[in-house]
Amino acid sequence: MAGNHNELQMRGIKRETMSKQVVDQIIGLLRSGQLKPGDKLPTEAELSGKLFVSRPVLREALSSLETMGMIHRKTREGTYFADKIGSKPFSIMLALSAGDIPAIMEARMALELGLVTVAAEKISEDQLAQLEELLRLMALRTKDYVDLDKEFHRTIAYSANNPILEGSIDPLLNMFDETLSQIALTDRDHAITLQEHQVIFEALRRRDAAGAFSGMYAHLNHVRAKVMKRLAES
Amino acid sequence: MAGNHNELQMRGIKRETMSKQVVDQIIGLLRSGQLKPGDKLPTEAELSGKLFVSRPVLREALSSLETMGMIHRKTREGTYFADKIGSKPFSIMLALSAGDIPAIMEARMALELGLVTVAAEKISEDQLAQLEELLRLMALRTKDYVDLDKEFHRTIAYSANNPILEGSIDPLLNMFDETLSQIALTDRDHAITLQEHQVIFEALRRRDAAGAFSGMYAHLNHVRAKVMKRLAES
DNA sequence: TTAGGTTTATTTGTCATACAATTGAACAAA
DNA sequence: TTTGTTCAATTGTATGACAAATAAACCTAA
Numbered sequence: 001m002a003g004n005h006n007e008l009q010m011r012g013i014k015r016e017t018m019s020k021q022v023v024d025q026i027i028g029l030l031r032s033g034q035l036k037p038g039d040k041l042p043t044e045a046e047l048s049g050k051l052f053v054s055r056p057v058l059r060e061a062l063s064s065l066e067t068m069g070m071i072h073r074k075t076r077e078g079t080y081f082a083d084k085i086g087s088k089p090f091s092i093m094l095a096l097s098a099g100d101i102p103a104i105m106e107a108r109m110a111l112e113l114g115l116v117t118v119a120a121e122k123i124s125e126d127q128l129a130q131l132e133e134l135l136r137l138m139a140l141r142t143k144d145y146v147d148l149d150k151e152f153h154r155t156i157a158y159s160a161n162n163p164i165l166e167g168s169i170d171p172l173l174n175m176f177d178e179t180l181s182q183i184a185l186t187d188r189d190h191a192i193t194l195q196e197h198q199v200i201f202e203a204l205r206r207r208d209a210a211g212a213f214s215g216m217y218a219h220l221n222h223v224r225a226k227v228m229k230r231l232a233e234s
Numbered sequence: 235m236a237g238n239h240n241e242l243q244m245r246g247i248k249r250e251t252m253s254k255q256v257v258d259q260i261i262g263l264l265r266s267g268q269l270k271p272g273d274k275l276p277t278e279a280e281l282s283g284k285l286f287v288s289r290p291v292l293r294e295a296l297s298s299l300e301t302m303g304m305i306h307r308k309t310r311e312g313t314y315f316a317d318k319i320g321s322k323p324f325s326i327m328l329a330l331s332a333g334d335i336p337a338i339m340e341a342r343m344a345l346e347l348g349l350v351t352v353a354a355e356k357i358s359e360d361q362l363a364q365l366e367e368l369l370r371l372m373a374l375r376t377k378d379y380v381d382l383d384k385e386f387h388r389t390i391a392y393s394a395n396n397p398i399l400e401g402s403i404d405p406l407l408n409m410f411d412e413t414l415s416q417i418a419l420t421d422r423d424h425a426i427t428l429q430e431h432q433v434i435f436e437a438l439r440r441r442d443a444a445g446a447f448s449g450m451y452a453h454l455n456h457v458r459a460k461v462m463k464r465l466a467e468s
Numbered sequence: 469t470t471a472g473g474t475t476t477a478t479t480t481g482t483c484a485t486a487c488a489a490t491t492g493a494a495c496a497a498a
Numbered sequence: 499t500t501t502g503t504t505c506a507a508t509t510g511t512a513t514g515a516c517a518a519a520t521a522a523a524c525c526t527a528a
Contacts, residue, residue, distance in 0.1 A: 017480095017481070017482095018481080018482070019297050019481090019482095020299075020300070020301055022249050027326065028327050030330065030332055031329055031332050033332070033333070037329055037330055043507085043508065043509085044508075044509070045508085053482085053483090054482060054483045054484070055482080055483085055484085055485095056290050056293070056481095056482070056483070056484090057481085057482065058295060058335075059290070059509090059510090060293060060294050060297035061301075062255050062302040062509095063294035063295070063297060063298050064297050064298040064300075064302070064349045065326075066254075066298075067253075067254060067257050067295075067298040067302075067327055068298070068301075068302065068323060068327070069328070069329075070326060070330060073508095073509065073510095074490085074491085074508090074509075075489065075490040075491065075507095075508060075509045076489090076490055076491040076492060076506090076507060076508050076509070076512070077491075077492075077508075077509085078507095078508065078509085079508095079509085081330070082329070082330060085327050085330045085331060086327075086482090088387070089302060089323030089324060089326060089327045090323060090324060090327065092261065092299075092302055092304060092323060093302070093304075093319050093320075093323045093324065093398065093401060094398065095261050095265055095304070096264065096315070096316060096318070096319045097303060097319060097397065097398055098264055098265050098267075099267070103396055103397060103398055104398070106352055106394070106396050106398075107396055107398040107399050109348065109351075109352060110345070110348030110349055110351065110352045110394065110396070110399055111344070111345070111348050111399075112348070113347060113348040113351050113447075114344030114345055114347040114348035114349075115342065115344055115348075117343075117344065117347050117451065118340055118343060132418075149381050160340070160344065161340055162337055162340050162344070163331065163337060164327065164328065164331055164337055164338070164340075164341040165340075165341050165344055165345075167327060168324075170403065196463070209450060209451065210451070211445075213347075213444075213447055213451075214444060217351065217443065217444070217447075234323050249507095249513095251510070252510080252511070253510090276481075277480085278477060278480070279479085287511085287512090288511060288512045288513070290510095290511070290512070290513090291510085291511065291512080293480090293481090296480095306480090307479095307480065307481090308480075308520085309478095309479060309480045309481070309519040309520065310479045310480070310518090310519055310520040310521060311479075311480085311519095311520075311521075312476090312478095312479070313479095313480085326523085353502065356526085384498060415494085429498085432526085435507095
């Protein structure tokens with residue numbers, strides 16, 4: 001053969017399947033604003049007619065959209081766009097990284113760091129009160145406080161009041177304590193955790209974004225260290 | 235009617251469709267470690283046999299997984315789990331928030347703030363050199379530098395070297411400049427942007443996580459302010 | 469032997485059709 | 499007004515058939 005082919009960068013040609021094109025078409029209805037979240041879509045019969053595809057193909061597309069939580073379907077009622085974003089797509093993404101604990105830990109860190117910063121700007125009084133209550137409860141218990149710990153983080157995440165971010169953090173936190181359910185926790189851990197949570201809370205109350213960030217950074221660094229240690233042992 | 239029904243919190247019952255259950259089953263193969271990314275799945279005939287579902291139902295499930303980029307299918311070859319995560323699921327999630335620019339801006343902020351922090355820990359010399367080159371180029375041009383700007387941010391995002399986060403930031407950045415392609419940019423903007431980028435870069439070079447964060451925070455605050463102003467005008 | 473062409477069999481891609489299951493809506497009955 | 503019943507529309511599932519693509523095996527000729 002003549003020539004060096006290493007530089008050739010050809011776009012792999014794979015004719016897109018019908019169902020995939022249909023998916024794009026339907027998403028396009030949202031992007032272009034022709035339909036809005038919550039709106040009803042045409043029936044399967046109509047759609048397959050308009051798009052010139054068979055019903056199975058159309059249903060493959062709709063199934064895709066449904067498992068991603070983008071649409072809901074009910075027998076006899078019809079098909080509707082979801083009105084709020086769900087966490088399914090992200091959680092499915094994560095399945096491919098199941099097992100890659102460092103990557104998951106890192107992603108969680110990155111996301112929570114961003115979240116706590118935004119939360120510092122937007123958190124409501126109610127949510128602050130919730131956090132304070134969680135701190136109080138956690139101070140009382142020195143064991144079995146993991147759920148309270150989790151709740152604290154989740155509350156902060158939700159205090160950012162952003163649907164996109166909420167859909168992302170949930171699966172991450174879940175995946176996290178699925179894979180690392182039981183990490184040995186000492187009394188000392190309890191004290192440190194509590195104290196770090198306290199710092200974060202105070203910063204949030206002051207609406208101090210930078211403070212909240214650095215508090216969370218310190219906290220998650222400890223968490224990460226524990227996780228990595230645990231990982232090295234096994 | 236007797237009694238107050240407001241307190242009733244019943245779990246809406248909706249028997250899951252077959253295809254959805256099949257999706258979960260297949261994902262389970264990954265989660266449980268029975269199969270790994272890149273592995274080949276059984277043929278459709280085998281699967282529909284083992285799972286006791288018809289082929290259309292099975293194909294609905296496989297289509298779902300394919301549009302999310304979790305599997306790849308090729309005629310005659312078979313079906314394989316993807317080996318790396320894709321950005322499709324997230325980008326589809328975003329479609330539902332298509333018009334909600336403040337939410338998108340916020341999500342971008344949060345994610346980039348987390349990313350730059352992690353990047354500060356992990357960025358490679360090569361990537362630092364890339365950033366420096368981008369800065370140099372941008373200093374030369376005072377107009378049409380948006381692409382360089384974008385590239386700077388994207389390079390930082392990829393410097394976190396985390397597949398999960400990469401899959402998330404890409405659609406966000408794209409959605410962002412789809413909806414806000416043309417924002418008026420003055421010479422003063424150019425100078426400020428350049429200077430802020432410089433600060434971020436220096437922090438990254440020092441592997442200074444906190445510095446990188448605060449640099450990025452300041453920068454994105456400016457971006458956000460511009461976006462919001464623009465939004466208020468229209 | 470080796471390079472290239474041809475056939476074959478396997479697997480995914482698409483379609484048409486039929487029927488089951490669910491349930492909103494209209495209507496009937498108490 | 500309430501409750502039960504029927505009807506019809508829509509999604510859910512199954513079967514079977516065929517098309518399209520192509521890896522693998524085989525064949526042919528230089």
